[in-house]
Amino acid sequence: MIPSTTKANQIATYDNKIPTKKYFDYQATTPTDPRVLESMLPYLTSIYGNPHSRSHSFGWEAEKAVEDARKQVADLINADPKEIVFTSGATEASNLALKGFAEYNDYNLHIITSQTEHKATLETCRYLEGKGVEVTYLPSNKDGSLDLKEMKKLIKPNTKLISLLAVNNEIGVKHPLEEIGKICKEKDIVFHTDAAQAFGKMPIDVKKCNIGMMSISGHKIYGPKGIGALYVRRRPKVRILPLFHGGGQEKGLRSGTTPTFLTVGLGTAAKIAKNEMKKNSTHIEMLTKRLYDKLREKIGDDIIKNGKDTLPGCLNISFPYIEGEGLLMKLKNFALSSGSACTSASLEPSYVLRALGTTDDLAHSSIRFGIGKFTTKEDVDTLVEEVSKAVINLREMSPLYEMVKEGVDLSTIKWSA
Ligand SMILES: Cc1ncc(COP(=O)(O)O)c(C=O)c1O
Known part of the structure; x- marks a missing residue:
């Protein structure tokens, strides 16, 4: 949607009001881009239909907005829109990825992750250990990098999942996604990456990096809080079970009414991030x-x-x-x-x-x-x-x-x- 001149003026006015002068905590969260806010507003007012209502135009309009947003998110990482599952954020996405994958495998698997992961991964792994899953926490080098040779040595016949950050949230260290993906491909292991700090900030190609699942957060890229996504590869298919049961939304992987205005916000933020x-x-x-x-x-x-x-x-x-x-x-x-x-x-x-x-x-x-x-x-x-x-x-x-x-x-x- 191209904003009208009046709307563009309002955006410009709002833009000047963002109190960013002394804000130096962009890893914790980012201010919402005024263009994101602008794109969301109609879905809180006039276009309020349930995106899952199939019998009237209110629902169709909302559904179209959700699907457009799905495409915008997918476009940023070279994915198919069908591979994007909307969640409440990266924490939920990583929970869905790790628990959903472990449950699908009857908790009978070995996972490799690292000691410097975000708590969303570490605490989920600890929970899974309680369910009988074997987890190895790869140590970090002094400079925050990972010893991939060491990681290769840790791989066992039952290693089915490797979960590593794309970018560390405390020190900003980038992990070599392409190299990790290559190792996973050779060993037939699914690669999950928590990309909350990388998505929209650096180019990520899920195909090139052989990523099987990827956690995404909206509020780290000038989008709204309370929305994120899990990329789940279709070919070869990564199989996971849902955390929530209910209406079977998001292809059965995330029941509950999809919040149209938040997905639109994430979609706009992804589009802006790609262009800029x-x-x-x-x-x-x-x-x-x-x-x-x-x-x-x-x-x-x-x-x-x-x-x-x-x-x-x-x-x-x-x-x-x-x-x-x-x-x-x-x-x-x-x-x-x-x-x-x-x-x-x-x-x-x-x-x-x-x-x-x-x-x-x-x-x-x-x-x-x-x-x-x-x-x-x-x-x-x-x-x-x-x-x-x-x-x-x-x-x-x-x-x-x-x-x-x-x-x-x-x-x-x-x-x-
Ligand atoms: C690397 C990383 N993963 C996960 C999260 C959690 O993201 P969300 O707030 O979307 O659940 C954050 C943000 O705190 C993060 O930096």
Whole structure:
């Protein structure tokens, strides 16, 4: 739908009102793109039919909108629209993928995943272990990459599923989807990837990467919260059982009335992401580099970037000798996080950084900076000013930093328990 001039003006006005100035938590969620909102509104007002009502035009109109959105999502990953199952988000999609696959296989299988996965995968795997499924958690290299040779060694005759993130949500490390897919193809294993942080931000071709199932989330790509999808390959067919039973919607894999306005929002967000991916990637890459370079310029070399081969937009940095929580307190005017939103209430150091071999102290001194398409150079420069001021100030109060400045080698010190 092409917006009318008046509507376009409204969008422009709304656009200026998005309060993004101090928002640096784009991995947790993204602001809704005004064009997404605009596309959704008619489905909350005039076009309110149930998309599953087959006997009147109210239903047909809603059904058409849902099917158009399905195609927009499929188009972004080179899939067939019939392979897209709408869910409430990536958490549900991964639950459906893992539990649905395990149940179809009577819980008689071995799954390989990694220690740095999102909780949606890790907790689901733990649940499945309770049902008798054997799960191996692949360790991570120091730079956040996976040792695929090691992974190959872990494959057993009953390994039927490998589930690995496309991009890590805490450190932004990209996993080599094509290589993993190739191994899975050779060994006749289904490859599931949680692509919540990658979908719409980098090109993904499910066919080229031999992906069997893929979890997608709407609110990570400027779409609405409460909608996502699971890609389930048709050829060769990946067989799963549903989590929900009821009206048999979404080809029997997700019963319940499909929320038309949310699917339309996800579809529009996917379409925009496809059209503007290049432009956004260039902008976000430039700002991520600017943030890192300027922080080093202001603070010095003793800051540590966690993870190698990362997707621009996610910059996880340890600031040795200070507490990340103390730093966050000094940066209250900014929306920042020390890690995943799901675990941000916990005082435990990040399990992802721990899996990389990071010490608890360093893990505690880490901040995740999230940059998105609405972030500006000025936002980054303001952030750099405030972060560097806070880090320098906190270090001045740190006895450890004093010792380092005086030349004490901290590794020679015996710490009491
Ligand atoms: C990698 C990853 N997987 C899953 C999720 C959960 O997504 P959703 O909020 O759509 O359930 C998130 C977001 O927190 C994520 O970053």
